[in-house]
Amino acid sequence: DAEITQSPRHKITETGRQVTLACHQTWNHNNMFWYRQDLGHGLRLIHYSYGVQDTNKGEVSDGYSVSRSNTEDLPLTLESAASSQTSVYFCASSESAGNTGELFFGEGSRLTVL
Amino acid sequence: GNSVTQMEGPVTLSEEAFLTINCTYTATGYPSLFWYVQYPGEGLQLLLKATKADDKGSNKGFEATYRKETTSFHLEKGSVQVSDSAVYFCALSDGGYQKVTFGTGTKLQVIP
Secondary structure, X not given: OOOEEEEOOEXXXXXXXXXXXXXXXXXXXXXXXXXEEEOOOEEEEEEEEEEOOEEEEOOOOOOEEEOOOOOOEOOEXXXXXXXXXXXXXXXXXXXXXXXXXXXXXXXXXXEEEO | OOEEEEOOOOEEEEOOOOEEEOEEXXXXXXXXXXXXXXXXXXXXXXXXXXXXXXXXXXXXXXXXXXEOOOOEOOEEEOOOOHHHOEEEEEEEEEOOOOEEEEOOOEEEEEEO
16 A cells, blocks of 8 residues: 655654655655645645755745655755754645645654754 | 634534634735644644635535635534534635744634
């Protein structure tokens, strides 16, 4: 079965360190997204990609970057982790052709920045 | 820009009670509307969707009708179960850009 997997599921790091969260999907979807989930804010879009070599900023992109070198992977990098980036991060993907916006989510990565 | 507003939670109901979670939206054009559900410790999964005005989405006893005149997409279930305890997110998709905008989520707790 096709799926989307995130790693690590849990990560504790220190302020100022670089952190990379991995996202791998086997749906063969062109569209991939990173969201963060915080109490009172729901899900907020960090970055997204519509295909290989394409990346775009979402509403809360400061301090984050992504790269898309193949269809399956969209790693999220925190250049210099800050306590405000403590959150649960979700990766998602969707089809592009005939798309109605339905997203397929990973199980999330809980990041704590001390 | 697009936005989704849903009722504040948490919502606590007894088993077999009727559920309504309100959702209204602001969008240009003709978005698709969704309800996603998140069970504890898991990612979100699609519960139901509607892609045009007056469509009714339904799944697992849940229903929601796309009301363009009131810009609403309220979630209903006639008889909730303990297993329905989760966080419910209303969302919309601007098909032109394929991005999804989420509401803040409503936590539902069903007690026996």
